[in-house]
Amino acid sequence: GAGVSQSPSNKVTEKGKDVELRCDPISGHTALYWYRQRLGQGLEFLIYFQGNSAPDKSGLPSDRFSAERTGESVSTLTIQRTQQEDSAVYLCASSLAGTGLAKNIQYFGAGTRLSVL
């Protein structure tokens, strides 16, 4: 089966523009995560979705960042009025967390590299 798919793979935008990043999780995975990774740095948690529960938004750095998920499928991360400091790779992962079917292992996409000029 297909892995986690993210699009676009690269995005170049101008400061002040809005961007949307898409994540298609592995089918059947109830949990979905977004992370940000700046050049040479570790992963910074942004937001977590689990089934129909309210998402954990505690990692979103500002109100310019938001994310949605339709059921247990596609998720979109939106960054409004982008700033140069938003330049990073945005990684999405999905897992079977909370299903009791398997130990919680995250499967990652290749990421979207965002460059804000």
Add this chain to the structure above:
Amino acid sequence: LAKTTQPISMDSYEGQEVNITCSHNNIATNDYITWYQQFPSQGPRFIIQGYKTKVTNEVASLFIPADRKSSTLSLPRVSLSDTAVYYCLVADQTGANNLFFGTGTRLTVIP
């Protein structure tokens, strides 16, 4: 939220065994320990997971002492292709606190 501490970087020669230790002093009873590997321009990928004692798979071994406050990832006979960043993560099975990856350990394998 169980946070982790790892060495920032390590160097090793090809063919040697490499051990990377992760500290997680406030690990909870329901937490598992999971290690991921990340190559440049890729997302992290799962290596190994354990709860206590020792776990071994085709890629690595994971050693966890009785108090579970640390864990050691062991890579046998590393090759150049093992050069990557290795992350230790502690979390329970609900996924709700599966969120802190830290900065990881950058392993460089030298010819």
